[in-house]
Amino acid sequence: MADSDGEFVVDGMSEDDMDHTVSDDEGRPTRAKASRSRRKGDRKGAQAWEQSRRTWETNLPDEDQDGVLNLTALEAEKRRRLLRDTTPLQRGIIRHLVLVLDMSFAMADKDLLPTRFRLTLSYAAAFVREFFEQNPISQLGIVGMRDGVAVRISDLGGNPAEHLERLRSIEGQDPQGNPSLQNALEMCRGALFHAPSHGTREVLIIYGALLSSDPGDIHDTISSLITDRIRVSIVGLSAQVAICADLCSKTNAGDDSQYNVAMDEVHFRDLFLAATTPPVTRTQEQSTASLLMMGFPSRILAPGGSTSYCACHNKPFREGYACTRCAARVCRLPAECPACGLTLILSTHLARSYHHLFPLRNWVEVSWADAAPSAVCFSCQCPFPGQPKGRAHAERGREDPTRQTSKGVSESGRYACEVCGNHFCIDCDVFAHEVIHNCPGCQSIVPAHGPAQVNGNGHANGSMEVDS
Template sequence: MADSDGDYVEELSDDETAHQVTRGGGPGTRSRKRGGLSSRRGLGGGQSQRKARWEDLQRSWDTVVEGADGSINSTVVGLLDAGKRKRSLRDTTPLQRGIIRHLILVLDLSSAMAEKDLLPTRYLLTIRYAQEFVREFFEQNPISQLGVIGMKDGLAVRISDMSGNPTEHITAIQQLGVQEPKGHPSLQNALDMVRAVLYHTPSHGTREVLIIFGALLSSDPGDIHQTINSLVNDRIRVSIVGLAAQVAICRELCMKTNGGDDSTYGVALNDSHFRELVLATTTPPVTRSAKMSASSLLMMGFPSRIVETQASLCACHSKLTKGGYLCSRCSSKVCSLPAECPACGLTLILSTHLARSYHHLFPLRNWLEVPWNDAGKSDHCFACQIPFPPVPDEHDRVSAATAVNSGTTTAPLAVMAVGTTTSVSSRYECSVCHNHFCIDCDVWSHEVVHNCPGCLSAPPPAPEHLHNGTAAMANGSLVSGDEMELG
């Protein structure tokens, strides 16, 4: 029996003529035209066939380039390396930044955080990323202080006080996991509490707020615009990470408190983007005003650790401990550093804390991608000694480039060109010492140690001018003798 669709004729109404549906060509093709008639053999001469929206699908696996063995393992590795390279590429312009920071983390604990668009829920994912943020914040800013505030039931609740001990904040945030989000958030009440907490902070430090906001409304008791003006007068910067959609009052809040810059307000697209927006706040902000850029002297103490034979009470928690640090001014014992002496108020830190904060002022330069022409200078990574891929001849390079451009998979080196931000030779060169490193050492050097292993292991330069046994180092520091002539 023949297909009855070919003989089917239907009169269409005026509303239906606005929607022309075209199905695939063939004997049973049926297309609706303006005249209400259907054709047995599809669209006739000269008329273009219009595809449905669901027919224009772009599959992610269609663009995957296979290797010579038919697998995509090398392609997956290339995509992972591209993600690592993207994280390490940052703005390395040396700018004046406030390395002594006072930041308040505000968490949305309202019923809007119970949504499951971010698995397992917005609430549980926020708690996990908040703990990662606390660890990373004190890793990058060891001489700064942090406090945590929550928003629920139209009120602002205190989660942890302002302190420099990350363990206290992480423990307080973990206890939120047993609670349930409820009520509506209140930005105004949270910002008023933030102003009260940051009111007594010293002027040499920055005042910042990071808000993780998952709702689309704010239950405020008064005019929030007055609160925004108060934040501007108090020099408090606000950064917001939205989880639902962009809210006009959040954008205005970030723009006014950051000198017209609204880049501190972002809406998370997925869980990985959410994590990037949260951890981006670990970098100290740039000082914009002349008052903040003015130099000021700050007295600090660098105590040494002591171990007592008998336990004694510490001045910070009133707990019996045998180990601790004695204040350089009043000899009061504190448990951990960095901290502020509870007795005299002196800032107590270690020299390593100050050195770890210094890298923000002079960040490590981004390393350059090494082409195949210069890849023959090295066969292994300078830091971890992992072997690099061998340098192919000119014929294989041209074949690989042709295979990638044409989409074929016959060339063995086609998979190595996946990702526009990765090096085709898997080598990255420091512009100072000109040593070659792998992608893992690139990320480790830029995100963890903030120094180049090749530059640190280079021998010191020879003394330039010697007079009567006097030696001058390259940086101009005097080593010995009475006379020194700097080059």
């Protein structure tokens, strides 16, 4: 006996409806299978938002009339990241920062692929590497929020390998429970309470939930944070939360820019890594100069070519550093001597932190009228694009609206340092401002009074003003 679903056919069925009918084993049209297939297709359509649309799929560069890709949009994105305020400001280069990661149920959402939690762990690992690259004499700790309590992931320390190892250990955990801002802030306050006065006390929170399960009044915790001079910055993943905005504003002397909500994966990464720049000193108490005793140890080998044990981890090593005060041996720098408490660093660590106080000045765009003297990039020696023939400079400015609307993009592909006057390409511009923090043209200049070199800001690297 045939299935009753396959025998039901409406006489007045339209051609569109007939296109969606299928036949059973005996050749009769069937509507149930089509309905099931449509319902299955609807389920697939409901999950279409989970499919990622990457920038190389949506933001493809346009082609001009000659079939050449127009890379103006890509250059504009690079320049957008570089164009920032380069005014020399007083900053705390010795930082004590606690990174708080939301590990609650809200981090299981898939609006950030693959999930919020896994993407946050991936960006957290990149943040740890970049943080110690830009702040080698600072310390970092990691705390998690889950099940209404705060979980200590790693203690304050200056070894990035330990933090990365602890982050890898929680990759297999699933986010669950509710977050608790108050418990996390109290744990951060306890970890930063003994931080020395010459360093900054900061908390960076990656918050994905819209609620907080707190055991008490969080406003009392905010008052304690203000008393202990602890600054809080938050990167939200869902929407703006009133208590988060109030927390960041009060702990940052009324600055509302420390609370941001990520729009997508790229914006999330930019907001996350922006915390690698030291904060600006705002209060008179923080601006007071203080002396800090540091040691610059020399590298030593284990006696007789054998292995010895370090005083910091009690692990065997062949090469290490001896404390300049008590001769205790440590395996890596920067570190704090476990015997006498002296801060041990290298001179290169101070040099890498120096660019935060005097950032490299932004380079300016070069027009076609001023592009004639340079044919190749001063740094990488790559040839610059030639000016199109048969077009005057004024006519090109009117005929190319893309060049006019792209802020900060040079029409000639050249960017000039205002100190030395040399021309560079966009790739060297990005590399100089994000990696080496020095101008290659200024570094090649040897002044007549000595070997000191400038970094592109009009002052010598080897000189430093000291207030008496």
